[in-house]
Amino acid sequence: MASAFYRLTATDVLAKVKSNEILVEDYAKSLLTRIEVRDEAVQAWAYLNPDLVLEQARALDAIPPAERGPLHGVAIAVKDVIYTRDMPTQFNSQIYAEDAPKVDAGSIAILRKAGALILGKTTTTEFAATTAGPKTRNPHDPKRTPGGSSSGSGAAVGDFQAPIGLGTQTGGSTIRPGSFNGIYALKPTWNSITREGQKIYSLIFDTIGLYARSVADLDLLADTFALQDDTPVSTNDTVRGAKFALLKTMVWPNVGSGTSAALDKAISLLRNRGAEVEEISLPENLHGLSDWHRLVLNSDGRTAFLPEYTVAKDKISEQLAGHVENSDKISRKAQLEAFDSIAAARPIVDDILGKYTAIITPSVPDEAPLGIEKTGSAAFCSIWTALHTPVLNVPGFKGENGMPIGISLVAPRYHDRHLLAVGKAVGAIFEAEGGWKPSI
Amino acid sequence: MASAFYRLTATDVLAKVKSNEILVEDYAKSLLTRIEVRDEAVQAWAYLNPDLVLEQARALDAIPPAERGPLHGVAIAVKDVIYTRDMPTQFNSQIYAEDAPKVDAGSIAILRKAGALILGKTTTTEFAATTAGPKTRNPHDPKRTPGGSSSGSGAAVGDFQAPIGLGTQTGGSTIRPGSFNGIYALKPTWNSITREGQKIYSLIFDTIGLYARSVADLDLLADTFALQDDTPVSTNDTVRGAKFALLKTMVWPNVGSGTSAALDKAISLLRNRGAEVEEISLPENLHGLSDWHRLVLNSDGRTAFLPEYTVAKDKISEQLAGHVENSDKISRKAQLEAFDSIAAARPIVDDILGKYTAIITPSVPDEAPLGIEKTGSAAFCSIWTALHTPVLNVPGFKGENGMPIGISLVAPRYHDRHLLAVGKAVGAIFEAEGGWKPSI
Numbered sequence: 001m002a003s004a005f006y007r008l009t010a011t012d013v014l015a016k017v018k019s020n021e022i023l024v025e026d027y028a029k030s031l032l033t034r035i036e037v038r039d040e041a042v043q044a045w046a047y048l049n050p051d052l053v054l055e056q057a058r059a060l061d062a063i064p065p066a067e068r069g070p071l072h073g074v075a076i077a078v079k080d081v082i083y084t085r086d087m088p089t090q091f092n093s094q095i096y097a098e099d100a101p102k103v104d105a106g107s108i109a110i111l112r113k114a115g116a117l118i119l120g121k122t123t124t125t126e127f128a129a130t131t132a133g134p135k136t137r138n139p140h141d142p143k144r145t146p147g148g149s150s151s152g153s154g155a156a157v158g159d160f161q162a163p164i165g166l167g168t169q170t171g172g173s174t175i176r177p178g179s180f181n182g183i184y185a186l187k188p189t190w191n192s193i194t195r196e197g198q199k200i201y202s203l204i205f206d207t208i209g210l211y212a213r214s215v216a217d218l219d220l221l222a223d224t225f226a227l228q229d230d231t232p233v234s235t236n237d238t239v240r241g242a243k244f245a246l247l248k249t250m251v252w253p254n255v256g257s258g259t260s261a262a263l264d265k266a267i268s269l270l271r272n273r274g275a276e277v278e279e280i281s282l283p284e285n286l287h288g289l290s291d292w293h294r295l296v297l298n299s300d301g302r303t304a305f306l307p308e309y310t311v312a313k314d315k316i317s318e319q320l321a322g323h324v325e326n327s328d329k330i331s332r333k334a335q336l337e338a339f340d341s342i343a344a345a346r347p348i349v350d351d352i353l354g355k356y357t358a359i360i361t362p363s364v365p366d367e368a369p370l371g372i373e374k375t376g377s378a379a380f381c382s383i384w385t386a387l388h389t390p391v392l393n394v395p396g397f398k399g400e401n402g403m404p405i406g407i408s409l410v411a412p413r414y415h416d417r418h419l420l421a422v423g424k425a426v427g428a429i430f431e432a433e434g435g436w437k438p439s440i
Numbered sequence: 441m442a443s444a445f446y447r448l449t450a451t452d453v454l455a456k457v458k459s460n461e462i463l464v465e466d467y468a469k470s471l472l473t474r475i476e477v478r479d480e481a482v483q484a485w486a487y488l489n490p491d492l493v494l495e496q497a498r499a500l501d502a503i504p505p506a507e508r509g510p511l512h513g514v515a516i517a518v519k520d521v522i523y524t525r526d527m528p529t530q531f532n533s534q535i536y537a538e539d540a541p542k543v544d545a546g547s548i549a550i551l552r553k554a555g556a557l558i559l560g561k562t563t564t565t566e567f568a569a570t571t572a573g574p575k576t577r578n579p580h581d582p583k584r585t586p587g588g589s590s591s592g593s594g595a596a597v598g599d600f601q602a603p604i605g606l607g608t609q610t611g612g613s614t615i616r617p618g619s620f621n622g623i624y625a626l627k628p629t630w631n632s633i634t635r636e637g638q639k640i641y642s643l644i645f646d647t648i649g650l651y652a653r654s655v656a657d658l659d660l661l662a663d664t665f666a667l668q669d670d671t672p673v674s675t676n677d678t679v680r681g682a683k684f685a686l687l688k689t690m691v692w693p694n695v696g697s698g699t700s701a702a703l704d705k706a707i708s709l710l711r712n713r714g715a716e717v718e719e720i721s722l723p724e725n726l727h728g729l730s731d732w733h734r735l736v737l738n739s740d741g742r743t744a745f746l747p748e749y750t751v752a753k754d755k756i757s758e759q760l761a762g763h764v765e766n767s768d769k770i771s772r773k774a775q776l777e778a779f780d781s782i783a784a785a786r787p788i789v790d791d792i793l794g795k796y797t798a799i800i801t802p803s804v805p806d807e808a809p810l811g812i813e814k815t816g817s818a819a820f821c822s823i824w825t826a827l828h829t830p831v832l833n834v835p836g837f838k839g840e841n842g843m844p845i846g847i848s849l850v851a852p853r854y855h856d857r858h859l860l861a862v863g864k865a866v867g868a869i870f871e872a873e874g875g876w877k878p879s880i
Contacts (some may be wrong), residue, residue: 085541101525103541106640108748113750194743196640200546203631203643226746226764230772303634306666307546310553324666332670332854336787343783347776414772 005030010163010217013344018065019071026074028057028117031075036159041142043135044156046080046122047087056117069115071224076111077156077165080121080151081128083197084108087118091199092126092134095308105197107166107208107225119162122152125375129170129201130317131299133372138180139440140218140403144368147177148375150209154181156198157211158404164217164320167209170201171296172364172381175408176208178393180368180376182404182438184427186210186218186420188379189413190388193225202300204339205293205385215424218392222420229414239429240274242357242422244303247280247414248398249361249408251288254379256366258399261408262434265397266360266407269429277360280352285344287418289383292338296386299335342386343437349387350412357412358422367399380408392423396434404436445470450514450603450657457513464513466474468497468557470517472794475601481582483575484593484596486520487527488560492706496557499678509555510663515652516551517596517605519589520561521568523637524548527560529568531573531639534755535748545637547606547648547665554664559602562592565815567748568608569641569741570757574673574810577631578620579841579880584808587617588815594621597651598844599880607649610737612804612821614649614742615848618833620808620816622844622878624867626650626658626860627821629853630828635664642740645733645825653863658832662860669854673861679869680714682797685718687850690727694819696806698839699847702874706800706847709869717800720792726785729823732778736826739775740764776777782826789827790852798862799850820848830856830864836874844876 005027008016016022031052037365039045053075062071077432083089086102108118125133128149138144138153139159146155150167154177157165167174171186173430178185186209193208200206212218246267268276282289301323307318309324322328353359362380384391388411393406409426411419431437445467447454456462472490479485487516493515500513523529525548528540532833548558563574568589576591578584579599586595590607594617596777597605607614609627618625626649631650640646652658686707688695707717722729741763749764793799802820809816824831833846849866851859871877 046529083541083543099543101523101541101543103539103543106744109747110750168468191643191740191743193748194640195643196744198636200636203635221596226742228772300631302666303631306547307549307634307636310550332668336790336853338788340783343780343786346783350776384723413776 006034007160008163010212010220011214013163013371014072021424024060024117024292025057028053028075032118035439036193038159038161042137042139042159043156043162044122044152044159046090046092046123046152049087051197052086053117054121060115069113071111071220072115073117074164075119077119077122077153077162078108079128079153079167080124080378081168081199082107082166085116085119089121090435092124093308095312101188103197106194108197110224120158122165124151125149126317127199127201127320128170128173130319131375132317133375135326135373138368140182140438143372144403145180145372145375147180147368149173150177151375153176154183154210156275157181157213158183163213165211167211168198169207169209169381170205171385172378174380175363175381175391175393176376178211179363179404181398182395182406182436184212184215184218184395184423185384185393187391188227188416189390192227192414192416200304202297202304204300205297207385215420215427219420222417227416229417236343239270242275244270244275244277245280245356245359246277247282247361248361249282249383251290251379254365254377255362258366258405259362259364262397262405262407263360263362265434266430269433270426272338273429282349286348288341289345289386292342293382293386295330295335295338296342299326299330302326307402317343346387346413349389351414353389353410361408361410363393363408367401367403369406373440384410388413390419392419394423394427394430396427396430396436398436422429446474447600448603448784449654450652450660451654453514453603454512461465462745464500464557465494465497467513468493468515471601478599478601482577482579482595482599483783484562484592484599484601485694486530486532486561486563486592487596489527491560492526493557493559500555500557507688509553511551511660512555514604515557515559515602516527517559517562517593517602518548519568519646520564520664521608521639522548522606524558524561529561532564532567533748534611535752538850543637546639550664554756562596562605564591565589566757567639567641567760568610568613570759572757573815577812578808580622580878584810584843585812586618587620587808589613590617591815593651594618594623597621597653598623602635603653604661605651607651608638609647609649609821610645612818615803615821615831618651618680619844619846620793620804622774622835622846622876624652624655624658624863625833626834627831628667628856629830631854632667632854640744640756642737642744644740645737647825654786655860655867659860662857667856669857670783673857679710679865682715684710684715684717685796685799686717687722687799689722689823691730691819694805694817695802698845699802699804701799702837702845702847703802705874706870710866713869715778722789726788728781729785729826732782733826734779735770735774736782738768739770742766776844789829793850793852798859801848803846804846805831807841807843807845824850828853830859832859834867834870836867836870836876838876865870
């Protein structure tokens, strides 16, 4: 049975370690075996040191039960834009190849103290800031991208190489891989989890992201990071009587047949269970959101990548050099108008979202595209990143090629726990009846 | 003459190194001697390694002239909340005592490439987040605080132990020490200089700060960090015909006799030179700005210090533990209302500021108070930190006890270069006729 430990969710691992059914070391070995078997096909890791993993596992096993943390023994995959004091942090950048600062990001310090087993560093696009894919392949079809920029964490969790993972999102970097790899992905409210020690692209957009194969596991992480709404969440949230809204937004023309069909099915499943679903739109004066996001992002890149540009201009991609050189000639005036317009939109959109149990909206245009050169489109994600709202990708649907498609649930800022509670009820339906199940 | 090199401004050092009048090593030795003589009285340094300084200096001297950077040989003091790969970074926290991650902050990477000599790490309050003073004393009176949280950088530049320095500001941490130590201090527009590798308190407020004893030196730093306004600055900015406004703001009742007299004198000096100065106020609906700043700051501290709280709750101050525990019981709703209200105020205040050459407003209530236990009040600074505008402390005035008092010039966001140009003209007058001159 040892060989199947790798398939456990974090919640299950915790229970089995607590009841002495398994040792963290055995669990770690099972994951390492899974990775060994699958690594050639998936290539999710930028850095993985089995000896270090086993050393951590044995140290965790040696902790007396009374002193164990809330994530004791749970393995986690960490996107390689987040500092880990015992592993290199390389950002998929030549400039930082083999670079290993001896420092833990704030998120990692919290996870370690909680007893998590830091498994390794997962691949990313360059600085989590471009759409040029790393080596990683979609675990459900190696000819396809796992999405990005959190490519490796999404693929590792989708492929049962880790139960949970850390990603980041500045455009669509957490939600997109969530959909492409058939897993749950939470982009929490902006700045509700510390970004200390996580590479900066845009201060006002960058958000740490969480991956899991169950909402219960995301709840574990939300507990660990002390995510708290104003109102405690009711534990008996049901779909019956709930009121959802389909929000197509102004980027709807990007939608493909797979996502369109998934949304139709989602709505029909929810209605069949007694939920209301209405269709709404954003006010016209917010239709600039995608553009505003781009203007702020590119301007923030001008600041963020000046160090790398200064030190080694020839070792960063043209896109990032373009940010520093302001190749789009974005004036400070235009940058500030975009920054202020997004800021003004946040409370307005919160009010709209607050009228519903949750908003339903696409995570991605369609299933993961063929090829690993490009990680796909963030069209449906970037406005929510800009608006700071929590977004949960819920898997369960299937595209024309049998690949997973998820849809996004969105709630107002700091309603993360509410969103997870809704996602748990909704996810149970979508996973059971949406039509997609992992075959790996 | 070698013994007086330490008094040079950065601009002067550059010229003398360029013309082969001095070697960087001789310059560094002069600074180290100054520090040796003065360290017992001032105690500005959290870490200073003379061997490392001289090693850097000799390496700089070995660079062929054609390959030298724009700050070649200029020494800089770095606040100890900013990572330096060859020196410890300790945040004045027991948790990080002797901690030395091998990583440079983004700002340091840029400075090193420009040829700056990283002199050492300067003292700070705990995580630049409290008002409990470090060991440092005001160079103009060791019985008084140098201010904080950028205590060491402010004192070192004021005491001729370094020509320029890096600070940070989340409330008033750059401008306050600027005033107390009698030097120029620029809090640039938020996020116009990368904060990568700089300890987080509040993402939306934290700003790197710059110290110098001349505006020309701040211009050098502004060039190095590629600060750019939309409109190139006219080099013949004069005070004659300029239109200033005195803005008392709602925190005016905090003003003491020293600052009040300094402002009176400033206004009379400007009027004597042919400038207009009128008095204005902020609209009533913005009078919540100080409160909003506090609500957001404390809420952001809840996120920022969760790692330290989790790892070693007993080793952080009560104030910071209180943030994490939300001891003020700030709801997410109140936090977001404050966050959104500040955001809405930014373009409104920019419009008001944009009507004037610059706004004149207090930097601090009065001269540096007696005692080093507390670093003083940020009352006059925090609203500008919240509003993201650039602020320049201009020295030149004197309090009842002969201590320096500066006043703040403020301009709209991304008018940093304009502000420096105005500050150069205004500063020449204030320094000549304001009544205070350093006697050290």
